[in-house]
Amino acid sequence: MDAEPETVTLLREIRDQQRLQLERQAEAMVMQREHYEIAKRQFERAERLQERAEQLQARSAVVVGFARKMMWIILPLILFLVFVLCWMLFLR
Numbered sequence: 001m002d003a004e005p006e007t008v009t010l011l012r013e014i015r016d017q018q019r020l021q022l023e024r025q026a027e028a029m030v031m032q033r034e035h036y037e038i039a040k041r042q043f044e045r046a047e048r049l050q051e052r053a054e055q056l057q058a059r060s061a062v063v064v065g066f067a068r069k070m071m072w073i074i075l076p077l078i079l080f081l082v083f084v085l086c087w088m089l090f091l092r
Helices: 003-091
Strands: none
Touching: none
16 A cells, blocks of 8 residues: 555656656647748749749840840951951051
């Protein structure tokens, strides 16, 4: 009979510690969910930024292609005008 009160006290302490442990686990789970949501939002944002960067690169490729095509027209025209200017200066 002497051991019965000690056993009950010990069982209550074990129960209390288990409740405390469950509360801490619940808190840890909440924190993990928050971290997961933050990481998820960051990943989604990075994905949107990557898509936008790809769109900008595609547009700039179009612009560079157009500029290259225009150089085949503008550069010979400039050289011709420089030649005509030099020719007019030397004929004086």
